[in-house]
Amino acid sequence: MATESPAGELGAFAPAFSLPATDGRTLTLDDVRGEQGLVVVFMCNHCPYVRGALPHLVRDAQELAVLGVNVVGISSNDAAAYPDDAFERMVEFAAQWKLPFPYLYDESQQVAHAYGAVCTPECFGYDAALKLRYRGRVDASRNAPVPDARRDLFEAMREIAKAGEAEGPQFPALGCSIKWKAGR
Template sequence: MPTASPATDPGTQAAAFTLPATDGSNHTLDSLKGANGLVIVFMCNHCPYVKAVLPNLIRDAHELQSHGVNLAGINSNDASVYTDDAFERMIALTHEWRLPFPYLHDETQQVARDYGAVCTPEALGFDRELRLRYRGRIDASRKEALPLARRDLFEAMLAVAHDAEPDDPQYPALGCSIKWKR
């Protein structure tokens, strides 16, 4: 059964973190931020919803970077149970898909808790001051990609990059629940 992301108050400040990435370095919230904003996508390797939207997410990450908005993926799943989400497999996915963004490992799951993340893929878009401006889906794709779907995340963050308000409504993300440790 798919899980939907909760609504969050716009303007919420992003929580600081430092996490290891598949590129071999540690990244902080501040090091990830672009000149005009940052998108954090809670994602993982095994989720069919992530697999379906990954080509569109990669496309949007490339285009958002040209507008000063960076993107980072965070995997918070319990890899001891969901072995496809192990760090070594994250590295393989990064290379296989040539991810144009850092893919971070939240082994303690604290970052997911700090952000109130509940599902994958779940996108949170922040402005240049790292205040929340968007929370929801990448697009209307579910377990199968919809190549012509409205680009919800991209359109919202393009507006944010140009100091405009994202269009309403902001549709919740829908996907696999984050696999919490016991």
């Protein structure tokens, strides 16, 4: 069942984190931030919405890096209930897709809770001061990439890198719900 993200609390600061990455490092918020901004994408391996948006997210991450905006992916799903999202599978997924950004594992799910993430893929776009300026989708892609879709995330982050905020529309993310551990 698809879940839609709520509107973002624009202006909120990015919560700090320190998480293991698929490349063997442990990375913090300060390690992944870009000079002009940061996009935090809650994603996972098994979600068809992630797989549908991923070709465009990879392209956009490469182009945003040139603008000084970094991207980081975070998986917070309960791997015990969803073994396809286990850390070892994340390593394989990152290599298979040649992700041009770090892919981090939030095993405790504390980071997803701190950000208020609800679905995958869900994008949080921050300015150079790490204030939230965009919350929503990559683009209109769902289970498959939509050719020539408006680049919602990219366009917003390009404006944020240049002017500090995004003037265009912000469409909610739509995807699989984050798979919370029992009792969460």
